[in-house]
Amino acid sequence: MIEIVSRTRCVACDKCVEVCPTDVFTRGEDGVPVIARQSDCQTCFMCEAYCPVDALFVAPQVHPLPERPEESRVPLGAYRERIGWGRGRVPGARLAIGPALPGTGGGPLVS
Amino acid sequence: MTFMDIVTDVFVVGGGPAAAWAAVKAAEAGATTVVADKGYLGTSGATASAGTGVWYVEPDRTAREAAMASREGLGGYLAERDWMARVLDQTYENMNELASVARYPFPVGGDGRQIRRGLQGPEYMRRMRLRTRRAGVRILDHSPVTELLLDGEGAVAGAAGFGRRSGQAYRVRAGAVVLATGGCAFLSKTLGCDVNTGDGALFAVEAGAELSGMEFSNAYAIAPEFTSVTKTAFYSFATFYRADGSVLEGAGTHSRSVIARTLLSERVFCRLDLAAPAERAAMRLAQPNFFLTFDRLGIDPFAELFPVTLLAEGTVRGTGGVRVTGADCATSVPGLYAAGDTATRELICGGFTGGGSHNAAWAMSSGTWAGRGAARHARSLGARWAARPVTGAGGAGMRPTGSPGGDHREVVAAVQAEVLPYEKNYLRHGDRLRPALASLDGVWTEVRRSLAGQGGEVVRARSAAAMTAHARWMYNAALARTESRGMHRREDFPEADPAQRRRLLTGGLDEVWTLPERSPMAVAS
Numbered sequence: 001m002i003e004i005v006s007r008t009r010c011v012a013c014d015k016c017v018e019v020c021p022t023d024v025f026t027r028g029e030d031g032v033p034v035i036a037r038q039s040d041c042q043t044c045f046m047c048e049a050y051c052p053v054d055a056l057f058v059a060p061q062v063h064p065l066p067e068r069p070e071e072s073r074v075p076l077g078a079y080r081e082r083i084g085w086g087r088g089r090v091p092g093a094r095l096a097i098g099p100a101l102p103g104t105g106g107g108p109l110v111s
Numbered sequence: 112m113t114f115m116d117i118v119t120d121v122f123v124v125g126g127g128p129a130a131a132w133a134a135v136k137a138a139e140a141g142a143t144t145v146v147a148d149k150g151y152l153g154t155s156g157a158t159a160s161a162g163t164g165v166w167y168v169e170p171d172r173t174a175r176e177a178a179m180a181s182r183e184g185l186g187g188y189l190a191e192r193d194w195m196a197r198v199l200d201q202t203y204e205n206m207n208e209l210a211s212v213a214r215y216p217f218p219v220g221g222d223g224r225q226i227r228r229g230l231q232g233p234e235y236m237r238r239m240r241l242r243t244r245r246a247g248v249r250i251l252d253h254s255p256v257t258e259l260l261l262d263g264e265g266a267v268a269g270a271a272g273f274g275r276r277s278g279q280a281y282r283v284r285a286g287a288v289v290l291a292t293g294g295c296a297f298l299s300k301t302l303g304c305d306v307n308t309g310d311g312a313l314f315a316v317e318a319g320a321e322l323s324g325m326e327f328s329n330a331y332a333i334a335p336e337f338t339s340v341t342k343t344a345f346y347s348f349a350t351f352y353r354a355d356g357s358v359l360e361g362a363g364t365h366s367r368s369v370i371a372r373t374l375l376s377e378r379v380f381c382r383l384d385l386a387a388p389a390e391r392a393a394m395r396l397a398q399p400n401f402f403l404t405f406d407r408l409g410i411d412p413f414a415e416l417f418p419v420t421l422l423a424e425g426t427v428r429g430t431g432g433v434r435v436t437g438a439d440c441a442t443s444v445p446g447l448y449a450a451g452d453t454a455t456r457e458l459i460c461g462g463f464t465g466g467g468s469h470n471a472a473w474a475m476s477s478g479t480w481a482g483r484g485a486a487r488h489a490r491s492l493g494a495r496w497a498a499r500p501v502t503g504a505g506g507a508g509m510r511p512t513g514s515p516g517g518d519h520r521e522v523v524a525a526v527q528a529e530v531l532p533y534e535k536n537y538l539r540h541g542d543r544l545r546p547a548l549a550s551l552d553g554v555w556t557e558v559r560r561s562l563a564g565q566g567g568e569v570v571r572a573r574s575a576a577a578m579t580a581h582a583r584w585m586y587n588a589a590l591a592r593t594e595s596r597g598m599h600r601r602e603d604f605p606e607a608d609p610a611q612r613r614r615l616l617t618g619g620l621d622e623v624w625t626l627p628e629r630s631p632m633a634v635a636s
Contacts (some may be wrong), residue, residue, distance in 0.1 A: 021126070021150030021159075021306050023253055023275055042305035043339035044160035045400055049233050060338045060404040062300040075407075082399035083233055093231040094216040096162065098397025099390035101347045 001042040001076050002058050009055035016047040016056060038064055039108055048079040053084075115274065115281035116496045119145040119249070120489035121482065122270055123285045124256045124311065125291035126469065127156030129451025131239035133289045133485070134356040134479030138246040142486035145283060146248055148271055149255035149570065150306045151159035153240035154233075156293050157427050158474070159450070161232045161466035162305035162398050163505045166351075167206050168298065169200055175199055182469070186430075186461020187351040187596035187607065189324075189614055191233035194458040198469075199437075201476035202259045224575065229357070229472065232303075243247050254281065255570045259288060259314045259447070267318055267446035268501045273570055278306070286489025287446045288497050289481045290315055291474075292428035294372025294452035300525060301422035302339050302400075308574040309426065309581035310343065311453035315433045316580065317504045320442040320449075321618035323434040323628065326588035328581075330464065331367060331439040335404055340559050341422055342401045343367075345394060348386040352416055354378050357386045368600070370371035371421055371533035380416040424580070426546075429598065430456040430464055434616060439484025440477050440592075446488060450474070457614055462597015463599055479549065507535040507555070508562045508576030509569050517562035519575040525554045525573070539589055548586040555579050559621065588617045591625040 002024060012031030021044065031106035035041075041058075048056045054077020059065055084092035102106070121137040123130050126148025134146040148155050168178045179195045206227045207214040215238055219226035243250060253275040260282070262565070290310040295309030312322060332341035343364050351362035351370060354377055362369040362379070373379050384392065391413055395402055407411045426432055432448040433442055435458070440448050451474040462467050466622040503510075511517070529547040558579050558588050564572035592615060594608035595601050614628040 003184075013607045018252070019151050021303070023150070034169070036519065040305070042300060042303065044154070044303045046154040046160055046233065046303075050154070059342070060407045062337055079403055083231065086235075089308050091216045091234060092152040092396070092399055093234040094218055095396045096229065096231055096398075097218045097220070097226065097393060099348075099386070099393040102385055103346060106543060 001038055001043055001064055001074065002035055002047060002056065002064065004071055004076065005033055005035060005077055006055040007055050008067060009076065012052050013048050013052065015052060019050045020047050030087055034101040045079045048077055049085060051077055051080065054076075054080060075093055112535040115277070115279055117144045117145055117281065117283045119283060119287045121289065121485045122147070122268060122285035122303070123482070124287040125293065125451070125453070126150055126152040126157050126252070127291065127293055128236065128239060128293045129453070130234070130291035130472040132475050133291055133450050133482035134243050134248045134481035135246045136479045137289070137486040138248050138488035140483050142489055144248045145251065146243065147251040147283070149310070149564065150408050151252070152243065152250050153236045155306050155308065156429045157303050158471065159232045159372040160400070161235040161402050161467070162473055163232065163471045164227065164229045165206060165227070166199065166202055166468045166472035167228045168203070170200075170203060176608060182460065182463065183461040185597070187318060187463065188458050188612055189461035189597065190459050196474045198472050201479055202472040203478060205457050209235070210239070211243050230425070246424055250577060255309070256314070257509060257573050258503045260284070260501040261504050262499040262501055265319060265444070266494070267444055268499050271503055273308040273567055274471065275567055284497050284499075284501065284525075286492050287448060287485035289450055289485050290453045291478060291481070292451040292453050294429065294432060294545045295578060296425045296427045297423055297527055297578055297582070299423040299531060300339050301424050301427070302341050303589045304424065304427050307427050307452070309577040310574060312433055312584070313447070313573070313577035313580050315442060315447065315449060315504060316503070316618055316620060317358060318444045321448060321616050322431060322584055323455040323614050323616050324431035324462065325426070325464040325584040325617045326431065326592045327457070328429040328431050329333055329539065329598055330424040331371065331493070331533070331537055332424050332428065333367065333370070334365070334422050336418040338404045340404045342398050342399055345383065345398065345401055346381065348383045348390065349381045350384050351419075352380040352382070352483065354380065359422060359622040367421060368538060370419070371537045374421065375534055376588055378418050380561065381419045382414070382416050386413060412625070421533065425530070425585075427452055430460045430465055431585070432456065432460060437486070439482065439485070440481035441484055448481040448485045450477040450619050454491070456501035462599055464598075505573070506573035507559050507580070508564070510560050511559065511563050513560040515561055515563035519562065519564065519568070519571045522554060522558055522575040522579060524553065526578045526582050530558060530585070537556070538602060538605045539600060541590060541601070544586050544590050548590065551579060551583045551586065555583060555621075583623050584617045587623045588615050588625045591615055614623050
């Protein structure tokens with residue numbers, strides 16, 4: 001689930017508020033989005049992919065973590081890099097050639 | 112509360128690929144088009160957050176023939192060759208459009224040609240959103256539809272919904288409506304599917320449509336325990352283990368029932384130990400989010416054992432859905448069209464779907480046809496359709512028959528208790544399906560009598576009602592099919608019965624029914 005909105009990185013663009021398919025965020029009074037409905041988070045990582053300044057961290061667990069992790073100890077926004085979004089990066093789609101599945105005799109898996 | 116009133120030729124409900132294609136093709140056909148999603152078009156649903164293979168086959172006769180033959184047996188011979196052929200044609204065309212119009216960055220193979228057999232969800236849906244906007248479609252994000260509107264003759268004439276951002280209800284009067292809201296995964300947290308609560312099927316049945324293939328609704332996907340990323344194909348490289356480290360014999364991606372049965376009494380572990388180093392690197396490129404989970408948990412899935420679970424995918428990966436009655440994905444209700452997982456996928460898959468390849472092909476093909484069909488229907492109505500008096504078709508969750516007082520959270524928990532457990536939905540037996548259905552019928556009675564919601568809460572109440580209805584349709588059909596066929600396996604009827612090689616139609620709200628389909632549907636419109 002979404003665990004962190006970095007106050008130091010956030011530029012108050014509201015992108016995460018806009019793109020979250022389950023409406024987890026609310027616009028904060030100071031511009032930094034608030035995780036208002038964490039239990040609605042479906043752990044799809046889309047907010048992290050769309051954040052232009054790598055300010056978000058989605059933990060892989062589908063339940064809230066007992067303690068919010070420290071910002072300095074998590075890979076903020078790393079999903080965005082993995083899919084090749086952002087200036088100067090090669091889109092991940094361009095490189096997405098997977099292995100052939102065992103026993104299928106088929107071609108490479110492409111997603 | 113202020114009211115927003117919109118008039119448009121075609122109204123599309125949903126935010127995934129089927130909805131986006133429907134909106135684009137309706138607009139290209141000259142219809143004014145509005146699309147509304149409960150989330151955000153571009154991130155909503157099963158596709159956007161995943162990656163998917165696509166049933167893209169070169170127009171070579173032998174290759175096409177092999178592609179059609181490959182899944183017929185798995186699907187229990189309920190699919191139709193003419194539908195498969197036209198999906199293969201349409202998918203080929205749409206995928207090539209993605210390259211030429213949307214400039215999708217397909218990977219390039221050793222022969223220098225683009226490989227167009229798969230799509231990365233985030234990239235695909237980001238580009239589909241841009242294409243939808245450029246086609247002139249008005250997009251309403253975070254605007255869940257709550258009910259369809261009918262005219263005096265029972266034709267669909269629009270929809271009503273709630274804008275979460277504005278806090279206002281809205282109403283759309285339309286010449287035709289396309290439902291592309293996805294299937295129903297019962298809030299199981301399977302990747303990207305919590306928006307898929309079966310709303311479209313409820314809207315359709317309330318308007319008078321019927322469903323088909325609802326017994327094919329017991330898909331489950333593998334994921335690391337307590338996580339969301341399901342990529343079952345990669346578990347082809349896995350060995351499954353018991354807690355004591357011994358190999359769980361017979362377990363695999365194609366024999367998940369062994370895993371389900373074992374999970375009833377103990378944990379199951381897994382390691383992707385069959386992948387060679389080159390394959391491991393390729394897996395990372397093909398599906399980056401698969402490894403997000405492991406990297407963030409600090410697990411090396413190729414070297415270490417990790418516990419797994421099975422997450423219900425209901426009619427998202429299952430093939431059941433709204434019955435389509437024509438080549439343009441019309442339904443039995445005038446003015447209403449269905450596409451993607453909301454529509455039955457039996458026409459091309461029968462009773463079984465493995466990976467996403469057919470699902471993605473169906474989403475873009477059926478979306479295309481439904482969008483064009485809706486545009487054609489709207490045009491056929493002439494000039495005065497927008498003046499039709501309309502009434503809301505919605506019942507359960509918004510217009511209770513008794514005094515309001517139900518809690519949608521309790522409804523969801525009660526439904527999940529009947530549809531998520533492996534011993535009820537996956538490992539099916541009449542002795543367990545009957546009491547589960549009786550319990551769900553009881554939930555429905557209470558939902559109908561008292562469940563409601565004020566303001567935005569009506570959306571949650573309607574989703575809870577939709578899941579309750581969906582579960583009852585599933586189990587009603589599952590009990591009616593007294594054999595094993597496709598993904599529907601009955602422990603009390605383990606064999607296929609040749610006399611039951613026909614599709615089952617299901618419908619009804621307070622009284623649910625299931626009947627064999629009388630005549631197979633022809634493609635000709």
